Amino acid sequence: MNSLITNELIKTWYRNRVKMFLIVMTALYLIIAFSLRFFMNENAIPTAGSFLITSQTIINGTFLLFYGVIITTSSITSEFHKGTIKQLAIRPISRVKILASKLISGFIALLALMVLYNIVIYLVSVLLFDASNAPENLLVTALTACLYKIPVYLFYLALSVIIGTLFKSTIIAVVLFFVIDSVGGMVTGLITMLEWNASYFIYPNLMLESYSDNTLINDPNMQGLFGAGESLTFSLMIILVYSLVLGAIGFFRFQRQDIA
């Protein structure tokens, strides 16, 4: 299994131009951070706390998540498009293991990027911006905000697996990502408006930050209004069930399908 994961990580490095992603993302982030710090009106400069949490929301919640979806989906779809899937599937290794290695390496890649960027985010926040009267310990805040994102990553990667195996299309995964991300809130609102119970719908349960008592993390201005509000354990269970069901369908499909 380890060697399969090694293989997948190597292929990801080439296929998804990770080097390029790292350079562009880091450069953009630093440029934005420095511009905010040095070219803004003195009393409009954000505090370290608000810069930290805004950076995390945008980078962890959108850019890395999005890239993780692309990495995982394309690790499946590109093998089908290029025909290399044949070379994998004729090895004395079960298809379940092949797909699992893709899912796990997608998760490892995403976590590695998360660790890397959150170190950068933390350092930039405390070194460039004013951290003197932060309402919370910023290191603890940074770590907690990361932890809240991990179950969400799990769900989206399970979604990537099912899209990759069912539709063989990275485009569909990308579109679905945006649909869930933007329409999710509206649908939740609609369900709530019709006085149905929205708490079994996946979207509000992805807003795990709403359960935090950290005032920086649980900021209604940042996180939108639609937390499920049941309980953290409840939302984690919902995420787990959705992920398992989606993953299981993907694995089942991959196991049974004829490879042309």
Add this chain to the structure above:
Amino acid sequence: MSSKPLIVRNLTKSFKRKTIIDDLSFELDKGKIYGFLGPNGAGKTTTIRMLVSLLHADKGDIIVNGYDLKKDRSNALARIGAVVENPEMYNLMSGMENLRHFARMHKPKISQERIDELVEFVELKGAINDKVKTYSLGMKQRLGIAQALLHKPNVLILDEPTNGLDPKGIRQLRAYLRTLAKDEEVTVLVSTHLLSETEMMCDEVLIIQDGKFVKQFSVGEESSDKTVKALFRATSNEELIPVLEEFGTVEQDHKYIVLSGIQQEQIPTIIATASERGVLLYEVILKDTLEDQFLELTGGESA
């Protein structure tokens, strides 16, 4: 295990109720090169896909060195190496990275020496660290053969490997396959739709058509005691007919008299007999019945 390297029994596969492979059975012996011959659409690729578990058969058994592919998938697949249709590789990685990638998918661990040995064998040493996207089709084909041999399989399966190869590439391929069969006792199954290729490359030919087994025979055997067909044109075709009738079955087409059911060795005698009777020949054309049979089977499609 003393079992045959590959046994296929009653293999059947349908797509949307259309039977593509129909009760196909054959057996392969150790260290021989088999031509898997059939016109386009005969079901060669479909059969090969089932042999390497890309497709699930509806019915039938595939047994590799005694391991049933259905019940003992990894043991069976560990003994097969294959290139199915085009040798698709990871274009952004080098040839060596591709080989290491596939080597990591086998147990026990495949050594760097084994990889180097194969690179040497397929003559890719000079280009092995270049990205695969710079490779010619022939080079990809050779890299494909190298990756199929990493784990020292007992059976090597190549699907139309000569597609897109130039004559030099084909000669090279033939030499590799010969070496493998002789020195390492690998059983090779090469699919092709060209009879001429199987005659050049193979020890035995296995013909399928419309997914059905047609015939299996050894190439040498067939040429030593096979009957041939010859076309004759003489000063007087009318006088030649009674002479030829003494040797075999005679038919007449617009220009030639066709004599079938004779041995190749009889032809000098036939020519001598004709001239003794005062019939002189302009032309004698020897027809390969294997070619004819194949053309008949395949409705005239050949190269």
